[in-house]
Amino acid sequence: MSEAKTGTGPEAKGGKGPAKKTAAKPAAGRAQPGRTRAAKAAPAPDARPGLPRGASEIFATVPFALKRHASPHGQVTAVSMMKDEGPYVIEWVAHHLAVGFSDLVVYTNDCSDGTDDMLIRLEELGLAHHRRNDIPEGIRPQPSALNYAQDEPVVGLSDWVMVFDADEFLSIRYGDGTLDDLIAAAKAQDANGIVVTWRIFGSGGVVDWSTAPVSEQYLLAAPQDWNKGWGVKTLFKFDPENWKLGIHRPKMKTKAIKAGFADEVKWLNGSGREMEDYFKFRGWRSITRTVGYDWVQLNHYAVKSVDSYAIRKLRGNVNNKKDKYNSDYWSLQDRNEVRDDTMLRYTARRDEIILELLKDPVLAQLHDAALARVDQRLAEIRGTETYAALVADLARAGQVPIQEIVAKPPQARDPEKIAALMSDIEKTRNEAAREKRRSAPREAVEALPSGAYLSQPRANPGYAGDWVANHGVLLPLDPGVFSPPGLALIAKGKFDRGLARRLPQLLPRDARVTEIGAGIGFLAAHLAALRPDLHLSVSEGEPELRRVLDLVWAQNGRRQGERLCLLEDGPLTEMITRTAPEALLLADPRITPDGLADILARVSPAQIFLYGRLIEAGRDRLEEYARVMEAGYIAAPGFDAGLTMFRIAKNPAGGPPVPV
Numbered sequence: 001m002s003e004a005k006t007g008t009g010p011e012a013k014g015g016k017g018p019a020k021k022t023a024a025k026p027a028a029g030r031a032q033p034g035r036t037r038a039a040k041a042a043p044a045p046d047a048r049p050g051l052p053r054g055a056s057e058i059f060a061t062v063p064f065a066l067k068r069h070a071s072p073h074g075q076v077t078a079v080s081m082m083k084d085e086g087p088y089v090i091e092w093v094a095h096h097l098a099v100g101f102s103d104l105v106v107y108t109n110d111c112s113d114g115t116d117d118m119l120i121r122l123e124e125l126g127l128a129h130h131r132r133n134d135i136p137e138g139i140r141p142q143p144s145a146l147n148y149a150q151d152e153p154v155v156g157l158s159d160w161v162m163v164f165d166a167d168e169f170l171s172i173r174y175g176d177g178t179l180d181d182l183i184a185a186a187k188a189q190d191a192n193g194i195v196v197t198w199r200i201f202g203s204g205g206v207v208d209w210s211t212a213p214v215s216e217q218y219l220l221a222a223p224q225d226w227n228k229g230w231g232v233k234t235l236f237k238f239d240p241e242n243w244k245l246g247i248h249r250p251k252m253k254t255k256a257i258k259a260g261f262a263d264e265v266k267w268l269n270g271s272g273r274e275m276e277d278y279f280k281f282r283g284w285r286s287i288t289r290t291v292g293y294d295w296v297q298l299n300h301y302a303v304k305s306v307d308s309y310a311i312r313k314l315r316g317n318v319n320n321k322k323d324k325y326n327s328d329y330w331s332l333q334d335r336n337e338v339r340d341d342t343m344l345r346y347t348a349r350r351d352e353i354i355l356e357l358l359k360d361p362v363l364a365q366l367h368d369a370a371l372a373r374v375d376q377r378l379a380e381i382r383g384t385e386t387y388a389a390l391v392a393d394l395a396r397a398g399q400v401p402i403q404e405i406v407a408k409p410p411q412a413r414d415p416e417k418i419a420a421l422m423s424d425i426e427k428t429r430n431e432a433a434r435e436k437r438r439s440a441p442r443e444a445v446e447a448l449p450s451g452a453y454l455s456q457p458r459a460n461p462g463y464a465g466d467w468v469a470n471h472g473v474l475l476p477l478d479p480g481v482f483s484p485p486g487l488a489l490i491a492k493g494k495f496d497r498g499l500a501r502r503l504p505q506l507l508p509r510d511a512r513v514t515e516i517g518a519g520i521g522f523l524a525a526h527l528a529a530l531r532p533d534l535h536l537s538v539s540e541g542e543p544e545l546r547r548v549l550d551l552v553w554a555q556n557g558r559r560q561g562e563r564l565c566l567l568e569d570g571p572l573t574e575m576i577t578r579t580a581p582e583a584l585l586l587a588d589p590r591i592t593p594d595g596l597a598d599i600l601a602r603v604s605p606a607q608i609f610l611y612g613r614l615i616e617a618g619r620d621r622l623e624e625y626a627r628v629m630e631a632g633y634i635a636a637p638g639f640d641a642g643l644t645m646f647r648i649a650k651n652p653a654g655g656p657p658v659p660v
Helices: 086-099 115-125 141-150 179-188 254-258 306-313 327-333 342-357 361-381 385-397 415-421 424-439 484-491 497-506 522-530 543-555 572-579 593-600 612-617 619-630
Strands: 076-082 103-108 129-132 160-163 168-172 193-200 232-237 296-300 467-470 473-476 512-516 535-539 564-566 583-586 607-611 633-635 644-649
Touching (some): 076 086, 086 103, 086 342, 103 115, 103 141, 115 129, 115 361, 129 141, 168 193, 168 342, 179 193, 306 385, 473 522, 473 543, 497 522, 497 607, 522 535, 593 619
Parallel strands (some): 076 160, 512 535, 583 607
Antiparallel strands (some): 160 232, 607 644, 633 644
16 A cells, blocks of 8 residues: 555646635534645644544544444545535435445535535544545546545545445445455455446336435336446555546556556455456446346435436536436436345444434534425426426336337447557457457356346236247236346247256156246246146246236147146145156245255155246355255256256166256
């Protein structure tokens, strides 16, 4: 870690900012703060024991019971930029203190709602660091703030740094949900960075403004496998001598590249797997080979409610992008296909911190004033034609199906220009990585199952929409039943394609096949046509999907008989025991590893397939399912391991293993 540079304001940065300081507007009832950026001469790291390295002279000058988090990993710092985020400051700060950041450095510009005053007060209380973002002509606010942050002592003397926005909240699934555990896990792999992928959260149909926490109001998100939402932010060990801060990821300095610094960089993805070598040099999005959400994700609440969106649209944005907040942007960001309530794990601790913060009368007054400004602004705009037109426009935009969303990059990708910017070292390493991928056996890319069905499907007995043939079976394009990824697969004729292609070849002649968790009955309808020799027993415990199954079978002329039987829902183990299957197809999410063990204690099928909703619900327990089967079954190839577990009996009924 390099020593902090002296001179932290724009005037000390060789022309990167204006030569004057702009004083913050003082909050009512207190003295003008002595500074709003780091002092010209940064304190020595040990000048104020117990305080963050590089802290300003006003940091922790007001006694307060709540203290900054003491991380076992040193100074762990979030860097952000805000403009008129007053209603959200308290929650954002409380959440990221609960997550485990020791320091929050926030740059503000042109605030009219007291955001800057709130952050200055938080600095006085010793819980955040406020810095003024005086923006030079021709520079956008975010790059301007990052230029200042590059030379900011609190940031430069930090051990770990992450840059993200005020509408982004870190959500950690790993361990106890804190950075303490997450960074420890990265260190255990000798890693010095984690690339965290966005998860886009929509409005959830909320129109009215509310003071309820953002992370509790909005629990509906885009599917994990929706690649248009795969932008990233990076948590990494910061050394300002080798890295230049960036919005999505830092950029390795040329001298560091030449000195071989890339060999010291090891970053993981959001599931704890090592990132590919190319990402050390460039890239701001995950790709299929690198995306992961098992450990951590960055929840992106870009739209919130219609009222919140209307206020933001009318006050500008952090990057001065003309008409950024239009209906196309709403369609892209208002994704509500999948429920994700992981953030609720932080509720208790976050609320404790909020209660403590609001015990400070100055901060409470500023917070209340920011909320009052929202009410005042909404009273001004709600009766206007502009507001009415916006609400109607957003309602239409929110109906755009996810498969029809077009997300255009800010600039068209120019491979020749990118190649020209690459150093010789980067080109050599990239080519070596490509050659390694070509020559090495190709590893299966684990899919991110987001589910073909909605979490709360609704059968429509009078469905009059389109039916699309999938492997010879007509399926309804019903958005009341299927998730956007599921609809996209049906539209392309690829619903359950892997199983539909292989099952007819794998199932033994005249086999008794039992499918538990049949969904809409697609596989049974498919097998009944292609393999009339099979005896198919089918069950579906979700009443709404059971109704859709009836519609699908009727549409395709599948009738119950001796070889196709629809079982009444009941105790699963008893149902399976009664049918004595030779091939067992399990997709019911109610079947746990213990439940599977109970089933296999009663029946001994020659083949077992675990897939669909069972895999989605039990994704974190796949190793447990595998252990249950390892005594009597062999893992067989042929399916994506992230979507289907296929096992064959080692010695079925005293005979040889079943051929695959």
